[in-house]
Amino acid sequence: NQQILLVQRPQGMPTEADFKWEDIPVPQPADGEVLIKTLYLSVDPYMRGRMSDRKSYVPPYELNQPITGGVVGEVIESKATGLSQGDIVVGMLDWKKFQTASAKQVKKIDPTVAPMTTALGILGMTGLTAYFGLLDIGQPKAGETVVISGAAGAVGMVVGQIAKIKGCRVVGIAGSEKKNEYLINQLGFDAAINYKTTPNLVKALKETCPNGVDVYFDNVGGEISDAVLSLLNPFARIPICGQISLYNLENANVGPRIQPLLLVNKALMKGFIVSDYAERFGEGYRQLAEWLQAGKLQYEENIVDGFENTIQAFLGLFTGENLGKQLVKVAEP
Numbered sequence: 001n002q003q004i005l006l007v008q009r010p011q012g013m014p015t016e017a018d019f020k021w022e023d024i025p026v027p028q029p030a031d032g033e034v035l036i037k038t039l040y041l042s043v044d045p046y047m048r049g050r051m052s053d054r055k056s057y058v059p060p061y062e063l064n065q066p067i068t069g070g071v072v073g074e075v076i077e078s079k080a081t082g083l084s085q086g087d088i089v090v091g092m093l094d095w096k097k098f099q100t101a102s103a104k105q106v107k108k109i110d111p112t113v114a115p116m117t118t119a120l121g122i123l124g125m126t127g128l129t130a131y132f133g134l135l136d137i138g139q140p141k142a143g144e145t146v147v148i149s150g151a152a153g154a155v156g157m158v159v160g161q162i163a164k165i166k167g168c169r170v171v172g173i174a175g176s177e178k179k180n181e182y183l184i185n186q187l188g189f190d191a192a193i194n195y196k197t198t199p200n201l202v203k204a205l206k207e208t209c210p211n212g213v214d215v216y217f218d219n220v221g222g223e224i225s226d227a228v229l230s231l232l233n234p235f236a237r238i239p240i241c242g243q244i245s246l247y248n249l250e251n252a253n254v255g256p257r258i259q260p261l262l263l264v265n266k267a268l269m270k271g272f273i274v275s276d277y278a279e280r281f282g283e284g285y286r287q288l289a290e291w292l293q294a295g296k297l298q299y300e301e302n303i304v305d306g307f308e309n310t311i312q313a314f315l316g317l318f319t320g321e322n323l324g325k326q327l328v329k330v331a332e333p
C-alpha cells in the first residue's frame with residue numbers, strides 16, 4: 001500500500017519535492033467500515049489553494065498528512081451494512097492505494113447510469129459546479145451571449161453545453177487550437193478564442209460577441225477576465241467559479257477597477273462554491289444524468305495512468321495538458 005503526503009507548502013508552482021510517497025500497511029476495516037481499493041482519483045485546481053496555509057473556504061491540507069480529494073474505489077471488504085464487496089463507491093478520501101472509510105463517507109455508484117469515472121466529473125463535483133453556477137447565478141436566457149473562460153476544462157465544457165441547451169450563443173476561451181476545434185466541432189460552441197495566440201483579446205471578443213456579453217462564467221480570472229468584462233451588457237451576470245490564473249502567484253496581481261463597469265451595467269458578479277448547493281445536489285445530478293443519457297451532454301476525460309504520476313497530472317492542470325476532466329487511474333477493478 002502507498003500514500004501521497006504533502007511535506008512542504010509549495011512556493012509558486014508546486015513541484016514533486018513538495019510531496020512524498022510513503023509505503024504503509026493495508027488497514028483492516030472496523031465495524032461500520034469498508035476497505036476500499038482506489039481505482040481513480042481526481043486532481044482539481046482548488047487543491048492548490050489547500051496546499052497553502054492561506055485562509056480559504058476549506059481548511060489547508062496538513063503537512064505530513066495525505067492529500068484528500070475525490071476518489072472512486074472498489075469495496076474489497078465490508079463490515080458496514082448497505083455496502084458489499086465489489087461495490088463501486090465515490091467519496092472525499094485520501095490519496096492512498098488502499099484505505100478504510102465509514103459507510104457515511106462514501107456513496108455507492110450506479111454503474112448502469114454512466115461509467116464510474118463520471119462520478120468524479122460530469123456527474124460529480126465539476127458537473128454540479130457548472131450546473132448550479134450557470135443556472136442559478138448566470139440565469140442564461142435564449143438568445144443571450146455566454147462567454148466561458150477555461151472553456152475546455154471539466155467545468156467549462158459542461159457550462160457551454162448547458163448554455164447551448166438553453167438556446168444561448170456560446171463563446172469559449174481556451175489555450176490551444178485543438179481544444180477550440182473540439183469546442184466548436186464536437187460540442188457546438190458558436191466560437192472559441194485561443195487566448196495564448198490571440199494578439200488582442202478584446203478585439204477577438206468583439207468579433208465573436210457582436211451583441212455583447214450577457215453571462216460571463218469565470219474559471220480563470222486575471223487578464224482574460226479583464227478583457228471580457230469590458231464587453232458587458234446591461235444586467236449581465238458573472239458567476240465567479242475559479243481564478244486558476246492566480247493560484248500559483250505569490251504576490252497579488254492587481255487589475256483595473258471594475259466597480260464602475262458593474263455599476264453602469266447594473267451587473268451582478270457573484271462568487272460561489274459548489275457545496276453551497278449541497279441540498280440541491282440530487283436535482284442537479286438527475287438533470288445532468290438525464291441530459292447525458294439523452295445525448296444532449298458529452299464529456300471528455302484525460303486519464304493519466306499510475307499512482308506515481310498523480311502529481312504530474314495535477315501540475316498539468318496549470319499548463320493546460322487536459323481536455324475535459326483530469327483523472328488518475330490507480331488500479332483496475
Ligand code: NDP
Binds near residue numbers: 044152272273318322
Ligand atoms: P480544468 O479542467 O478547467 O483545468 C484547468 C484548466 O485551466 C487547464 O486545462 C487550462 O486550460 C486552464 N488554465 C490553467 N492555467 C491558466 C491560466 N494561467 N490562464 C488561463 N487558463 C488557465 O479545471 P476544472 O474544470 O476542474 O476547474 C475550473 C475552474 O473552476 C478552476 O478555477 C477551479 O478552481 C474552479 N472550480 C470551482 C468550484 C467551485 O465550487 N467554485 C468547483 C470546481 C472547480 P487552457 O489550455 O485553456 O489554459
